[in-house]
């Protein structure tokens with residue numbers, strides 16, 4: 001993205017954003033609630049139109065880009081409509097659609113990829129359950145599995161750890177570590193890095209729609225660095241006005 005600007009309801013939500021993600025990077029996009037992180041990842045992929053600047057996906061404007069199977073997008077939450085209930089396996093299998101065609105329907109490779117993805121998020125035993133019967137954190141893992149099943153080159157994940165318990169976060173960190181060793185690229189939104197910290201290679205801090213820091217990932221310090229520290233902030237609203245929980249993260253130069 002170069003000079004990226006997003007305007008919603010006549011308000012500039014992102015402004016002057018320059019961000020290039022290179023193959024093999026694991027980029028954490030961080031920042032307070034409402035700073036524009038989700039908007040940024042969606043705009044990077046062309047899911048939200050820019051009102052200024054440009055974004056390119058593998059060198060192409062999103063409207064012209066055709067090879068979407070190279071990108072695995074994990075939204076912040078599952079949009080469960082009121083329609084036909086889908087099982088966990090069906091949702092995960094939908095991650096294979098971009099790899100299929102009218103001529104090449106579901107095959108052995110597809111089934112194996114879905115089973116592998118379900119195992120990676122530890123939901124193999126829930127494959128036949130309606131996705132609505134799962135908890136919020138489990139649904140988040142279903143979305144991650146859907147992206148994994150598509151075997152993309154780049155994962156773009158909007159808060160993959162939101163509402164996900166510590167054990168599952170460690171599982172996700174292991175999974176991401178494996179993807180990175182395989183040469184995949186990851187861009188993820190995270191309020192806190194937690195167990196993901198060792199796999200993150202770059203931290204991008206968004207504040208009020210602008211990139212405030214882009215470089216080494218921020219390191220927690222003091223109380224926040226202690227193992228098991230729960231980031232519960234009694235004055236969340238005040239903090240948002242002041243810049244949010246990242247105010248107690250030290251940014252390494």
Ligand SMILES: Nc1ncnc2c1ncn2[C@@H]1O[C@H](COP(=O)(O)OP(=O)(O)OP(=O)(O)O)[C@@H](O)[C@H]1O
Pocket residue numbers: 008009013031032033034035036037038039040
């Ligand atoms: N469709 C929309 N119309 C108008 N304003 C919007 C819309 N979507 C988001 N915004 C505003 O844009 C700002 C950035 O929102 P965004 O969801 O990108 O923040 P975020 O950093 O991802 O927050 P969080 O950590 O809470 O997920 C917020 O002030 C939000 O109210």
